[in-house]
Amino acid sequence: xxxxxxxxxxxxxxxxxxxxxxxxxxxxxxxxxxxxxxxxxxxxxxxxxxxxxxxxxxxxxxxxxxxxxxxxxxxxxxxxxxxxxxxxxxxxxxxxx
Numbered sequence: 694x695x696x697x698x699x700x701x702x703x704x705x706x707x708x709x710x711x712x713x714x715x716x717x718x719x720x721x722x723x724x725x726x727x728x729x730x731x732x733x734x735x736x737x738x739x740x741x742x743x744x745x746x747x748x749x750x751x752x753x754x755x756x757x758x759x760x761x762x763x764x765x766x767x768x769x770x771x772x773x774x775x776x777x778x779x780x781x782x783x784x785x786x787x788x789x790x
Contacts, residue, residue, distance in 0.1 A: 695762050702757070702780050706750045710742055741783040750782060 704714050718736070719725055725732040742750065754776070759769055 697758050697762055699780050702754050702776070705753060705757075706742055706746065706782050707740060709750075710746055711740055737783045741785045744784050747782055747784045751777075754780075 700715050707713050707715060707718070718740075722732070725736060755769060755773070758764065758776070759766060764772075
């Protein structure tokens with residue numbers, strides 16, 4: 694099973710919806726890179742997506758992981774909670790978010 698890089702999964706929605714990458718964001722916010730645990734919430738809030746965008750990312754991510762890691766759909770579904778909690782974008786619930 695090939696390992697999946699979390700940055701690839703995060704960069705997909707950053708590139709598609711924000712025209713940026715995690716690397717660029719960390720260059721622009723060096724304090725986030727120095728102490729990422731302190732700024733994780735800030736990052737996810739700033740780069741939140743709509744429910745439709747989140748659903749599109751989730752569909753893409755599952756297919757990408759299945760192809761790259763060569764895991765079965767049932768295995769991925771059992772392990773998805775871990776990936777989802779650690780990597781998925783936050784959903785905007787209000788247009789002002």
